[in-house]
Amino acid sequence: MPGLLVLMGSGETSPTMVEVHRAAARALPPGARAVLLDTPYAFQENAADISARARRYFRHSVGLDVEVSSGVAGAGWVFSGPGSPTYALRRWLGSGVAGDLRARVRSRQGVTVLASAAACTAGLATVPVYEIYKAGAEPHWREGLGLLEPFGLRAVIVPHYDNAEGGTHDTRYCYLGERRLSRMERELPTGAVVLGLDEHTALVVDLEAETAEVAGRGGLTVRRGGAQAVLPAGARVTLAELRGLAEDGARTRAPVTPPSARRQATLEEAVGSCGRRFDAAAARPDPVAAARAVLDLEAEIVRWAADTEEDAGGVEQARELMRLLIGRLGELAATAALGRLAVPLLELRAELRAQGRYDVADALRAVLLQAGLKVEDTRQGPHRLPAPPSREPETPPEKSG
Numbered sequence: 575m576p577g578l579l580v581l582m583g584s585g586e587t588s589p590t591m592v593e594v595h596r597a598a599a600r601a602l603p604p605g606a607r608a609v610l611l612d613t614p615y616a617f618q619e620n621a622a623d624i625s626a627r628a629r630r631y632f633r634h635s636v637g638l639d640v641e642v643s644s645g646v647a648g649a650g651w652v653f654s655g656p657g658s659p660t661y662a663l664r665r666w667l668g669s670g671v672a673g674d675l676r677a678r679v680r681s682r683q684g685v686t687v688l689a690s691a692a693a694c695t696a697g698l699a700t701v702p703v704y705e706i707y708k709a710g711a712e713p714h715w716r717e718g719l720g721l722l723e724p725f726g727l728r729a730v731i732v733p734h735y736d737n738a739e740g741g742t743h744d745t746r747y748c749y750l751g752e753r754r755l756s757r758m759e760r761e762l763p764t765g766a767v768v769l770g771l772d773e774h775t776a777l778v779v780d781l782e783a784e785t786a787e788v789a790g791r792g793g794l795t796v797r798r799g800g801a802q803a804v805l806p807a808g809a810r811v812t813l814a815e816l817r818g819l820a821e822d823g824a825r826t827r828a829p830v831t832p833p834s835a836r837r838q839a840t841l842e843e844a845v846g847s848c849g850r851r852f853d854a855a856a857a858r859p860d861p862v863a864a865a866r867a868v869l870d871l872e873a874e875i876v877r878w879a880a881d882t883e884e885d886a887g888g889v890e891q892a893r894e895l896m897r898l899l900i901g902r903l904g905e906l907a908a909t910a911a912l913g914r915l916a917v918p919l920l921e922l923r924a925e926l927r928a929q930g931r932y933d934v935a936d937a938l939r940a941v942l943l944q945a946g947l948k949v950e951d952t953r954q955g956p957h958r959l960p961a962p963p964s965r966e967p968e969t970p971p972e973k974s975g
Contacts, residue, residue: 576601577682577781579721581696583733583771583792586655586689587631589877590774590840594789595636598685598778599651606650608632608640613665614657614691616644628655646674651685654692660702660716663695672719679721682781686721690733694748696721697730698766701758707749713758725784726817728766735770736792759797767820770795774840775807784813791840796820844874845892852899861906865918868899872925897934904941916947920956923949 578598585591602608610632612625625642632638638651644665646652652675654662666672678684694700699715706713715730722729732755734748744751747770750758759768771777772792779786787810788794794805796819803819805811839847848871855863875892903919919942926935939949949956 576685577679578685579679579696579779579781580685580687580776581693581731581733581771581779582655582687582689582776583693583735583773583790584690585774585790585840586653586687587628588774588841589635590791591689591776592635594776594778595632595638595687598687599636599638602650602685607648608638608651609643609646609649609653610640611644611646611652611654611671611692612642613644613671614654614659614662616657616665617661618657624656628653644669645671646678649684651687652678653687653689655689657691658704659691659694659700660705662692663700663716663718666695666719667717675719676721679781680724693731693733693771695719695731697769698723698728699730699762701730701732701748701750703748703750706754707745713750713754715758715761722779725779725781725813727769727813727820728763729769729820730762730766732768732770734773735795736772765821766798768795768797770797779813786811786813786816841874841878841888841892844878845871845895848874849895849899852902856902856906859906861903862918864899864903864906865922868896868903869918869922869925871896871899872922872929872931876929893934897937900934900938900941903938904944916942920949924956 578601580594580598582591582594610625610628612621615621615624618624629640629642632640632653640651640653643649663672666675675686678686688696691703694703695718697718698720700718702711702714702716705711718730732748732750735746737745737747737749739745740749740751744753746752747755755768762768769777771794772790775788775790775792775794777786777794778789788805788807790807793807794809796803796805796816798820848867851870852864852867855861855867871892875889875896878889878892900922919938923935923938923942926932926938942949
């Protein structure tokens with residue numbers, strides 16, 4: 575059984591992390607049991623939905639048949655992700671799961687993947703992000719699992735390190751911001767270091783070889799005493815080199831392998847790109863290119879449908895934009911040749927119906943009707959008819975005299 579510890583800053587059930595999951599899963603022997611620890615979000619009303627989406631993601635995108643569980647005994651592969659770090663810790667420390675996780679890593683056995691909230695718990699101390707950011711508690715640390723300490727790394731893990739959702743206020747460093755993280759750093763035990771994992775980024779630790787690789791879109795920041803070093807995606811170091819960075823206050827640089835893989839777009843970036851392409855096509859005007867931008871937006875929504883974190887608005891916000899763009903296609907149809915527009919619009923409608931998005935497909939049919947194209951669904955498929963011309967109400971003749 576391989577010994578891997580994978581820590582993710584975010585994006586654990588998104589397309590950006592698919593290759594990281596697949597690489598870890600390839601190391602498993604046939605028939606290995608795969609477990610999803612739902613503890614961090616088990617208190618949420620939509621916990622069952624989060625688990626279902628995660629299971630679909632691992633089954634269809636990674637090729638793992640995952641069971642939802644509250645324990646890890648006998649599992650070759652263990653995953654835990656979003657939710658509340660402190661809620662998870664309370665239950666893991668009180669149930670024996672914490673000891674099981676420590677034993678897996680210490681014995682260098684099995685694949686253990688901890689992401690987002692669960693990644694917070696992996697260090698010697700944990701960021702209580704809900705309590706500080708949501709409830710206004712004073713900055714403080716909670717106990718952590720200390721998974722890296724057997725390898726000489728006294729570190730806290732801070733996911734969402736480069737978060738920028740705050741806009742006008744600082745939400746970096748797992749929503750702490752610089753002011754609060756600086757204060758909390760001074761309260762860490764002597765020699766402890768912050769390992770900051772950017773969003774859609776993973777630290778893959780080979781426990782047997784004692785090597786580490788940064789994968790994904792961002793980097794790993796080693797921060798201590800006001801100094802920091804950043805290992806970019808693609809960097810490969812030994813744990814001894816990582817310890818050297820930590821012990822030297824991150825003032826020296828470890829040798830790294832430069833990135834080789836092309837950076838994948840997040841959902842937010844993909845949605846923004848589709849929106850800009852639509853705007854450019856509408857300005858020309860080019861209805862076919864505009865319709866293609868909507869089709870590509872729908873494809874991105876399908877790709878990201880299993881994402882459980884829903885960064886920056888998530889899939890629902892993307893769907894809202896798609897509805898808006900479909901409405902704008904109707905405006906383009908009024909000024910463009912309907913013949914050029916009909917085919918891509920009907921293709922889009924067929925894709926929407928195939929995905930079960932009947933509400934959006936119906937909205938598109940209404941747009942087509944306004945543009946002069948009536949669509950009737952038959953057993954043989956959609957059938958196009960010219961829409962009946964709109965009739966202005968007749969004005970009664972003026973009475974003489």
